[in-house]
Amino acid sequence: MRTVNWLFIVSVALFISGIGFVIASARTARSAAPAAEVAVVTIPVASVKQIMGAITGPAANVIYGAVSTSVTAAGIKEVAPQTDEEWAVVGNNAAALAESANMMMTDGRAIDNGDWMKFSQQLLDTSKEAIKAVDAKSAIGILDAGGPINETCDNCHEKYQRQ
Numbered sequence: 737m738r739t740v741n742w743l744f745i746v747s748v749a750l751f752i753s754g755i756g757f758v759i760a761s762a763r764t765a766r767s768a769a770p771a772a773e774v775a776v777v778t779i780p781v782a783s784v785k786q787i788m789g790a791i792t793g794p795a796a797n798v799i800y801g802a803v804s805t806s807v808t809a810a811g812i813k814e815v816a817p818q819t820d821e822e823w824a825v826v827g828n829n830a831a832a833l834a835e836s837a838n839m840m841m842t843d844g845r846a847i848d849n850g851d852w853m854k855f856s857q858q859l860l861d862t863s864k865e866a867i868k869a870v871d872a873k874s875a876i877g878i879l880d881a882g883g884p885i886n887e888t889c890d891n892c893h894e895k896y897q898r899q
């Protein structure tokens with residue numbers, strides 16, 4: 737009889753902690769902020785070529801094209817983001833460019849632990865400069881970030897791009 741009682745108490749305790757768990761996880765699911773300690777091992781899906789073609793290339797083009805000065809017969813034409821929405825588009829693309837660098841460094845996609853990581857890190861760092869320029873709404877900052885970003889593309893392509 738004693739054993740039965742204990743089993744009963746243990747199962748009630750498990751039931752209650754189970755409910756607590758459900759409530760706790762429902763609360764976690766509701767908060768939109770990323771959890772601090774999630775250790776998910778992600779498995780790469782896209783190839784480097786696909787990331788380059790779909791994310792890195794288009795995102796870099798938005799940044800390169802965001803600020804320019806051209807001299808025409810009609811005069812000097814300055815192009816720069818004007819509205820909050822236009823700045824946000826540049827910011828989104830700078831962030832996507834930075835994330836594409838993170839993707840390059842993902843286990844299972846990184847080609848080696850040397851120059852590949854170095855060039856990817858440079859792309860990440862220079863993209864962050866573009867993000868800072870967007871935060872400061874600095875057109876000249878965007879222009880300044882463009883050159884170093886482009887250098888990282890050239891450096892890596894020179895060594896790794898398959899012809």
Ligand code: HEC
Pocket residue numbers: 784785786788789792793796840852855856859885886888889890892893896897898
């Ligand atoms: C860490 C290395 C690395 C960096 C940094 C890098 N690339 Fe690449 N990129 C590659 C490799 C490798 C390929 C060739 C992929 C293949 O053909 O399999 C490539 C290919 C490409 C392609 C051709 C995609 C296609 O469809 O053939 C484009 C466009 C491109 N990169 C744009 C960029 C731009 C723009 C930047 C800089 C903002 C950049 N890449 C930075 C490694 C890099």
